[in-house]
Amino acid sequence: MTIVTGKAEARRRLQSGRPGVLRQIWEHRADYAYVLPAIAVMLIVIAYPIYYTIELSFFKTPPGLQLRDKTFIGLDNYTTILTSEVFWRVTWNTLIWTLGSTLIAFVLGFATALALHREFVGRGVLRAILIIPWVISAVAASYIWKWIYHSDFGIIGAVLVGLGLADRPPNFIDSVNTVLPSLIVVNIWREFPFAMIMMMAGLQTVPEQLLRAAQVDGASAWQRFWHVTFPHLRNVSTVTILLLAVANFNSFIIPWIMTGGGPSNASHIWITHIYELAFGRQRWGVASAYSVLLFLTLMTLGYFYVRALSGNERQEGSA
Amino acid sequence: MTRITLGSAVLRGTVATALMASLMSTSALGAPPVDLSKWSPEYVRSIAGTQDFDTAADCAKVTPLDYKGRLTFWYQGVFEGDPDLLRQYYKDFFATFRKTYPNIQLEEQALTYNDLLDKFRTALLGNAAPMAVRLQILGGTEFASKGYLQPLKPEDVGYSTEDYWPGAMKAVTWEGVSYGIPTNNETMAFIWNADIFKRAGLDPDKAPATWDDVIKYSKQIHDKLGIAGYGLVARKNAGNTPYRFMPQLWAYGGGVFDEATANPTYEQVNLDSPQSKAALQASYDMYVRDKSVPVSALTNQQADNQPLFLAGQLGMMISHPSDYDVMLDLQKKATGADKDKAQTVIDNMRYGLIPTGPDGKRAVVFGGSNIHILKPEYVEGGKVDEPAAKAIICMWTSPEWSLKMAYAGSNPGNLNGFKTKWMKERLDNIKFLDVTTSMLPYGIPFPALPQAPEIMNIIVPDMLQNALTGAMTVDEAADDAAKRVRDLMGGL
Numbered sequence: 001m002t003i004v005t006g007k008a009e010a011r012r013r014l015q016s017g018r019p020g021v022l023r024q025i026w027e028h029r030a031d032y033a034y035v036l037p038a039i040a041v042m043l044i045v046i047a048y049p050i051y052y053t054i055e056l057s058f059f060k061t062p063p064g065l066q067l068r069d070k071t072f073i074g075l076d077n078y079t080t081i082l083t084s085e086v087f088w089r090v091t092w093n094t095l096i097w098t099l100g101s102t103l104i105a106f107v108l109g110f111a112t113a114l115a116l117h118r119e120f121v122g123r124g125v126l127r128a129i130l131i132i133p134w135v136i137s138a139v140a141a142s143y144i145w146k147w148i149y150h151s152d153f154g155i156i157g158a159v160l161v162g163l164g165l166a167d168r169p170p171n172f173i174d175s176v177n178t179v180l181p182s183l184i185v186v187n188i189w190r191e192f193p194f195a196m197i198m199m200m201a202g203l204q205t206v207p208e209q210l211l212r213a214a215q216v217d218g219a220s221a222w223q224r225f226w227h228v229t230f231p232h233l234r235n236v237s238t239v240t241i242l243l244l245a246v247a248n249f250n251s252f253i254i255p256w257i258m259t260g261g262g263p264s265n266a267s268h269i270w271i272t273h274i275y276e277l278a279f280g281r282q283r284w285g286v287a288s289a290y291s292v293l294l295f296l297t298l299m300t301l302g303y304f305y306v307r308a309l310s311g312n313e314r315q316e317g318s319a
Numbered sequence: 320m321t322r323i324t325l326g327s328a329v330l331r332g333t334v335a336t337a338l339m340a341s342l343m344s345t346s347a348l349g350a351p352p353v354d355l356s357k358w359s360p361e362y363v364r365s366i367a368g369t370q371d372f373d374t375a376a377d378c379a380k381v382t383p384l385d386y387k388g389r390l391t392f393w394y395q396g397v398f399e400g401d402p403d404l405l406r407q408y409y410k411d412f413f414a415t416f417r418k419t420y421p422n423i424q425l426e427e428q429a430l431t432y433n434d435l436l437d438k439f440r441t442a443l444l445g446n447a448a449p450m451a452v453r454l455q456i457l458g459g460t461e462f463a464s465k466g467y468l469q470p471l472k473p474e475d476v477g478y479s480t481e482d483y484w485p486g487a488m489k490a491v492t493w494e495g496v497s498y499g500i501p502t503n504n505e506t507m508a509f510i511w512n513a514d515i516f517k518r519a520g521l522d523p524d525k526a527p528a529t530w531d532d533v534i535k536y537s538k539q540i541h542d543k544l545g546i547a548g549y550g551l552v553a554r555k556n557a558g559n560t561p562y563r564f565m566p567q568l569w570a571y572g573g574g575v576f577d578e579a580t581a582n583p584t585y586e587q588v589n590l591d592s593p594q595s596k597a598a599l600q601a602s603y604d605m606y607v608r609d610k611s612v613p614v615s616a617l618t619n620q621q622a623d624n625q626p627l628f629l630a631g632q633l634g635m636m637i638s639h640p641s642d643y644d645v646m647l648d649l650q651k652k653a654t655g656a657d658k659d660k661a662q663t664v665i666d667n668m669r670y671g672l673i674p675t676g677p678d679g680k681r682a683v684v685f686g687g688s689n690i691h692i693l694k695p696e697y698v699e700g701g702k703v704d705e706p707a708a709k710a711i712i713c714m715w716t717s718p719e720w721s722l723k724m725a726y727a728g729s730n731p732g733n734l735n736g737f738k739t740k741w742m743k744e745r746l747d748n749i750k751f752l753d754v755t756t757s758m759l760p761y762g763i764p765f766p767a768l769p770q771a772p773e774i775m776n777i778i779v780p781d782m783l784q785n786a787l788t789g790a791m792t793v794d795e796a797a798d799d800a801a802k803r804v805r806d807l808m809g810g811l
Contacts, residue, residue: 152613152627153627169614260556263787263788276777279440279441280556281777
């Protein structure tokens with residue numbers, strides 16, 4: 001009888017190379033069987049569309065012809081997009097939309113989480129109320145805000161005129177200058193509860209004894225926040241910001257329902273522009289190239305997200 | 320309530336002979352069931368209720384009533400701006416179809432005007448389209464030119480080509496072949512609130528005669544009463560926008576191409592012509608210079624104007640005859656003082672012909688919908704049950720149902736519908752119907768081109784928005800739109 005030690009087994013596996021991988025797969029066959037249906041579904045509904053979109057991005061698809069009559073044009077769609085003035089205008093809008101929504105929603109959510117972390121009467125009720133914007137359907141919220149902003153009969157306008165603060169209702173969504181900031185406000189309103197919940201969860205992990213020790217050592221409230229609380233929240237903050245950024249890059253409902261990208265394309269962001277190019281104007285090839293660019297951007301953000309999560313796990317593992 | 324001066328309307332109708340010729344010009348011109356040359360409210364009244372039709376018996380000749388089959392069917396259905404009366408007729412139609420053809424398993428799906436084209440295009444890409452579809456008039460040539468539709472003419476479902484408006488048949492014809500049948504055809508009218516006109520110092524019973532008058536009236540109403548004068552609509556991707564702007568464009572002598580002429584060739588782009596620019600300037604003057612129209616026009620559609628009109632906050636607008644019923648429906652839902660206020664507005668509703676341009680040209684969009692059968696390869700399952708499809712098409716385009724399904728807001732696609740007893744009943748029940756039937760001869764169909772949906776739903780609204788927001792000057796906006804149309808026609 002041969003006794004095999006753990007080290008010997010590991011060495012044998014290393015030496016055996018590829019067969020070891022196959023053996024590992026075989027040993028974990030049940031695990032693979034469990035995830036196989038999910039992988040199959042992903043291949044059908046995610047991998048194939050991604051492949052097809054990439055393929056389509058190399059073809060010209062004239063709006064007057066069927067999709068099967070497409071012609072190969074290499075990278076022309078990408079050249080067309082990157083040299084078009086509209087692309088850069090829409091990209092600028094997308095950056096303002098994404099950065100503005102993400103950062104302000106995060107800061108607001110964080111501040112609210114800090115406020116709600118303290119014990120006070122009615123805290124639970126307040127938490128529940130503040131979560132409402134996040135749980136409301138985006139479609140319903142968009143229609144409600146459209147009426148709140150209405151340039152002739154909106155609630156905000158009526159209040160301002162009623163209080164004598166304005167002669168006529170302000171123009172929120174029918175002006176090229178104010179439409180994007182107005183939509184960002186709606187988006188922040190909808191998203192800040194998500195940041196709040198994430199940061200509230202993060203705050204629960206800050207060790208109370210460290211805060212007390214810092215207090216005993218004479219640290220001010222700001223010093224306690226900056227030197228104790230904030231470092232503990234770095235990873236959850238990163239994850240929250242990345243999740244918000246990904247969601248905002250992909251955000252379609254609010255700008256589409258409230259303005260359809262208008263007026264005069266002033267609120268078009270990548271995703272709404274892609275939709276219009278594809279479904280409104282049937283430029284499937286150009287829209288696909290646009291989508292590939294969006295996909296690459298989101299994958300980059302996704303990479304950082306995964307890295308941030310790994311950092312979290314490493315930190316938890318070493319704790 | 321004062322009736323509008325229909326006598327003068329009829330007299331002016333003679334001016335529209337050329338436009339009428341446009342509507343009538345077709346290679347297959349035969350003897351229509353009604354005399355289009357005599358078209359007037361009086362003539363329409365004289366033929367109403369003169370003939371009976373047995374829809375089930377007529378359709379049984381196309382598809383036997385005991386036929387067993389399955390049909391998937393999408394249609395542009397009623398939406399939030401339609402009256403409850405129309406909703407009921409849609410329900411009745413499908414109930415009657417199921418009763419008439421109990422062995423046809425019908426799977427119907429209603430989509431709104433603004434969603435239908437996008438959804439249908441997507442379904443076609445995945446070969447998952449329905450077997451039959453009822454599309455807006457704008458969509459027919461797009462799908463016919465791409466080869467998605469089967470040839471289909473009125474004779475295939477037991478009717479004659481001459482039973483339909485020639486202009487409507489043009490909208491379903493591509494390269495000389497007919498790919499659909501008109502279900503309904505509509506022309507809108509001009510609606511105003513007589514009380515607002517009176518309070519603004521205008522003649523309460525007289526519609527603005529020209530578009531220049533509309534600008535003046537709108538300003539006067541706004542300046543005197545502080546409310547919006549004219550219900551401008553300039554939202555993108557909304558059918559309401561071209562239906563309201565194109566009459567203005569044509570009246571000033573402009574056009575996207577030469578679609579307002581008797582025999583359009585669609586070869587020359589005219590959006591940047593001085594006449595087209597004058598029409599755009601008129602909208603600019605109302606929105607930017609005078610600020611006499613709703614600021615929200617850029618994000619609004621007609622359904623948003625209706626409550627404003629009912630609330631007495633809007634002086635005049637272009638709309639369907641059905642708006643009177645819509646107002647009644649909305650008024651029923653109002654409470655307290657709002658109910659009385661709404662009633663006052665309803666009592667003061669007036670309908671008139673759409674104003675003319677500086678040269679006396681009057682125009683309106685010849686709108687409506689068509690019904691089509693898809694080729695099997697684009698249909699889910701790869702099969703089309705043609706007898707079942709023809710059964711529903713026969714029924715919808717029949718004199719009876721093409722009238723009933725257009726009862727409040729439109730007109731029957733099948734001209735025999737004007738002869739039915741339901742037309743007679745309709746003339747008595749639907750107020751102001753005379754005005755919209757009087758507008759029919761002034762109707763101009765959208766260009767029968769596959770590119771028409773993009774031009775009307777995207778390029779024209781973009782042109783308006785670019786000018787009205789100040790993103791471009793009027794000249795730049797018109798030039799930009801013309802260039803986009805040229806690029807589009809050039810295959811870019």
